[in-house]
Every structure is written in structure tokens, then in C-alpha cells.
Amino acid sequence: MRKRMVVVEGSYAVAHAVKICKPNVISAYPITPQTHIVEDLAQFTADGEMNCEYMNVESEFSAISALIGASAAGARTYSSTTSQGLALMHEALFNASGMRLPIVMTVVNRALSAPINIWNDQQDSISQRDTGWIQLYAEDVQESADMTPQLYKIAEDEDVLLPAMACMDGFILSHVYEPVILLEQSLTDEFLLPYDPEFVLDPKNPMSFGAFADPSTYTEFRYKQEKAMGVALNKIEEVAREFSEKYGRFYGGLIDGYMLDDAETVIMAMGSVIGTIKDTIDMLRKQGEKVGLLKVRSFRPFPAYEIRKALKNAKVVITLDKNISVGKNEGALCTEVKACLYNKDNHVPVIGFMLGHGGRDIPVSTILKIINKSKLVEKGIFIESEFADLREDLA
Numbered sequence: 001m002r003k004r005m006v007v008v009e010g011s012y013a014v015a016h017a018v019k020i021c022k023p024n025v026i027s028a029y030p031i032t033p034q035t036h037i038v039e040d041l042a043q044f045t046a047d048g049e050m051n052c053e054y055m056n057v058e059s060e061f062s063a064i065s066a067l068i069g070a071s072a073a074g075a076r077t078y079s080s081t082t083s084q085g086l087a088l089m090h091e092a093l094f095n096a097s098g099m100r101l102p103i104v105m106t107v108v109n110r111a112l113s114a115p116i117n118i119w120n121d122q123q124d125s126i127s128q129r130d131t132g133w134i135q136l137y138a139e140d141v142q143e144s145a146d147m148t149p150q151l152y153k154i155a156e157d158e159d160v161l162l163p164a165m166a167c168m169d170g171f172i173l174s175h176v177y178e179p180v181i182l183l184e185q186s187l188t189d190e191f192l193l194p195y196d197p198e199f200v201l202d203p204k205n206p207m208s209f210g211a212f213a214d215p216s217t218y219t220e221f222r223y224k225q226e227k228a229m230g231v232a233l234n235k236i237e238e239v240a241r242e243f244s245e246k247y248g249r250f251y252g253g254l255i256d257g258y259m260l261d262d263a264e265t266v267i268m269a270m271g272s273v274i275g276t277i278k279d280t281i282d283m284l285r286k287q288g289e290k291v292g293l294l295k296v297r298s299f300r301p302f303p304a305y306e307i308r309k310a311l312k313n314a315k316v317v318i319t320l321d322k323n324i325s326v327g328k329n330e331g332a333l334c335t336e337v338k339a340c341l342y343n344k345d346n347h348v349p350v351i352g353f354m355l356g357h358g359g360r361d362i363p364v365s366t367i368l369k370i371i372n373k374s375k376l377v378e379k380g381i382f383i384e385s386e387f388a389d390l391r392e393d394l395a
Contacts, residue, residue: 003248005179010141010168013180014080014106015040017148020183021192023104024075025053027063031085032118033170034108038080060085064092064103071101072209074200076152079103082170083110086124090131096163097132097225099210102155102195103163104148109271109322110170111358119359120170121322122271126299126332132225134164134232135300137270142180143251144168149183149192150239156195159231169272171359181249191246229301236298254303256295257310259285263292265374266311268337269320270296273362277320280367291371296333304340311341314348316374320388322356330354330385349377352385360389 008016015037018026026045028038045054053070057063060081067077081089086107096103107125111117125135134155138144144166151164168174199207213221237253244250259281260266267277277293284291294310296303311317321331328335334352341348353370356362370388377383 003181005181007177007179008182009036010144010173010176010178011036011108012040013141013145013182014148014166014168014174015044017145017183018078018106019044019050020185020188021078021149021152022050022076022194023052023078024195025055025067025070025077027055027057027066027077027079029057029060029063029081029085031060031082033110033174034080034082034085034106036174037106037108060088061092064089064096064105067103068092068096068099068101071096071103072099072201074195074197074202076156076195077103078105080106080108082108083112083118083124086128087112090128093128093131093133093163095210098221100161100225100228101163102152102161104151104155105163105165106144106148107165107167108170108174109167117358118170120172121357121359122167122169123323123357125165125167126323128165129300129332132162132229133300134162134229134236134298136164136166136236136298137296138166138168138173139251139272139274139295141168141173141176141178142249144173145180145183146243146247146249146251149188150236150243152195153192153239153242154232154235156197157231157235158198160228160235162225162228162232167271172272187246191243233298233301233303236301252295252297254298254306255310256297258293258295260292260294260310262290263313264290264315265318265371266292266294266314266316267318267320267367267371268294268296268333270299270333271322273320273322273356276362276364277367280364280371283364284368284371299333299336302336302340304336307337307340311348316377317341317348317350318370318374319350319352320370321352321354324354324357334385351377351383353388354385355388357387362389
């Protein structure tokens with residue numbers, strides 16, 4: 001039977017997916033552009049469509065702190081945030097991960113201040129890459145919604161037990177209206193079982209979460225977090241395929257390729273820019289150019305082995321980053337790709353371009369300019385990482 005599509009706002013699609021996953025506790029604090037998600041969840045709760053504890057808190061730090069307590073007590077938990085709000089959570093993000101609490105949070109990506117900017121880039125979530133949270137990046141609204149039950153299933157797995165971020169580009173995905181297949185409750189109940197953790201805060205069975213660790217034990221805790229991320233690599237792929245079998249929709253697990261089999265020039269990116277890259281590739285393929293795309297869906301854990309395998313035939317790799325590591329003059333994806341390709345058997349040049357900062361548009365013309373510039377490498381000309389879309393009067 002053909003599933004019915006409805007035209008809804010991206011934020012509504014995500015909120016509806018959260019509702020279908022039946023969280024026990026939601027914490028909410030408004031900040032543009034994620035506010036519509038928690039507003040929709042508040043409406044669902046007020047209308048009696050959700051049976052959960054909905055908490056209006058006084059800051060983003062309070063939002064994540066409340067969920068740490070709720071998750072430790074055995075609740076399935078959810079929140080969403082963006083930009084400075086995510087930055088305010090920074091201290092507690094380490095606590096959630098170190099205590100192995102499978103909190104799921106939507107991060108609606110937005111530029112960090114100063115200067116003040118409310119539009120999209122991915123600097124906010126990238127800045128939290130070392131906090132021990134799983135990070136998946138969505139290409140479109142449908143994937144943003146469908147990512148929610150997948151992340152609960154991954155995070156709550158007894159061999160993973162790590163918090164997770166579903167990252168979606170602010171405004172571009174959160175505020176767009178487009179056709180979406182909303183998650184069905186019956187299918188989701190089969191796909192995602194109720195959360196039933198083994199370790200919880202319970203007066204009848206006292207235990208500690210996040211207790212003091214001196215130098216003789218602290219390393220072992222960090223080691224186990226890293227091992228859990230390794231388990232998550234397989235789990236992300238497994239859950240993506242299980243979701244596809246149940247719902248008929250697949251976005252790749254850790255990575256996904258487009259026109260990749262014979263590609264000599266491969267563009268790598270995360271998030272909504274993927275759509276523009278695909279359009280550009282379609283145009284170039286008609287002109288006989290062997291260009292392909294490698295979509296990175298999982299940034300944490302980083303799928304180094306899968307990327308090396310996917311790029312084995314590439315002659316040039318281009319990374320597109322909507323972030324910058326200031327002082328390094330390249331984006332985080334570029335750094336990671338260079339590191340995973342650095343060995344004696346692989347000499348593929350990696351060229352990094354930073355673009356889309358603060359919501360600047362990324363048209364097909366910009367992608368074409370980047371691909372044309374990468375051809376200089378074939379002539380033996382070395383290219384440094386650079387901003388791809390500086391205004392001419394600033395260049």
C-alpha cells in the first residue's frame with residue numbers, strides 16, 4: 001500500500017517523530033531556529049496526544065541537566081537546541097556521555113556568535129564533537145524525522161549506551177514545508193521497544209552515577225566510552241538497514257554514495273548541501289565528467305574504514321565544511337578525512353573548502369567553481385584549504 005505524504009514544516013515532522021517514539025521526559029527551552037519543535041511537542045502534550053513529563057526549564061544548561069537526572073532514573077528522554085544553547089550545554093554534555101545515558105537530542109544547526117547570526121552552518125555541533133555524543137547529519141526533512149527512532153535504538157542498545165544528536169540544518173530543513181511520510185505508530189512500536197535499562201537510580205537498589213574517579217580508574221572509563229563508539233559504528237549501519245526493511249526508506253548507514261563507482265573526483269559533505277551537490281553532479285555527468293559524492297552521515301563515530309574503502313578509486317577528494325577550525329584554516333571533515341587516508345598505501349590528495357558560514361547560500365555555481373579549482377591538482381599544483389565563498393571585496 002502506498003504511504004500517504006503530507007506537506008508539513010520540517011520542525012513538525014521531527015516533533016511528530018519524537019511523539020511516536022514515546023519519550024517519558026522532554027525538556028524545553030526556546031531558541032531560534034529549534035523553537036518550533038518544542039512548541040509542537042508542547043501542543044501534542046496539551047492535547048493529550050503524549051503521555052510524558054514536559055518540563056519548561058530556565059536555560060539550555062537546565063534542559064540537559066534535567067534530562068541527565070531523568071535518564072539516570074530510567075526514563076526515555078528528549079530535547080532540542082541550537083547554537084549558543086548547545087554551547088551552554090557543553091559542560092553537561094560530557095556528564096551525559098560519561099554516565100552512559102542514551103539521551104536523544106535534535107540539534108538544529110545554526111552559526112555561533114559573535115557576530116550575532118541566526119542562520120545555518122554546522123559550527124555548533126562540530127564544536128561538540130569530542131563530548132562523547134553520537135552525531136548523525138540529515139540530508140533532508142524526511143531523514144531528519146526518520147533519524148529519531150533510529151538514534152533511540154542505537155543509543156539505548158546495551159552495548160552502546162551513549163547520548164546522540166540528530167543534526168539538521170537550521171531554517172533550510174527546520175522551517176521548510178515539503179512532502180513527508182510521517183512515522184506510523186504501529187510500525188515504530190515494532191521497531192523501537194520501550195526503554196528498559198538495567199542500571200537506574202533506585203532507592204531499593206542503590207548505586208552511583210558519575211562518581212569520583214581517581215587516576216587509577218579514570219582512564220578505564222574513557223576507554224569504555226571509546227569502545228562503545230566502536231560498537232556504535234556497526235549498530236548505526238545495522239539499524240539503518242533494519243529501518244529500511246520496516247519502512248522502505250534508506251539514507252545510508254554511516255556513509256552513502258552517489259555516482260561513486262567510477263568517480264575520479266569525489267566530493268564529501270554532510271547535511272542539506274548534499275542535494276545541491278547531487279544536482280551539480282547530474283549536470284557534470286551529462287558532460288562526461290566522472291564526479292561523485294560521498295555523503296558522511298555519521299560524524300561521530302567517524303567511519304574511517306568505510307571512507308577509505310569508498311575512496312579507493314578516487315584521484316581527488318574534495319571536502320565541503322560548513323564550519324572552520326580557526327587557526328587550522330580547514331574544516332573538521334577535511335581534517336578527519338586527511339587523517340583516515342594518511343598511510344603509506346594511500347596518496348589521494350584531499351582539498352578542503354569552507355563555505356555556507358552564517359547561512360550564506362551555496363548555489364550550483366559555487367560547487368562548479370570548487371570542482372574546477374580542484375582540477376589544478378591534476379596539473380601538479382598544490383591547493384591549500386580555503387574559504388570557497390568569500391565576497392570579492394573581502395578576498
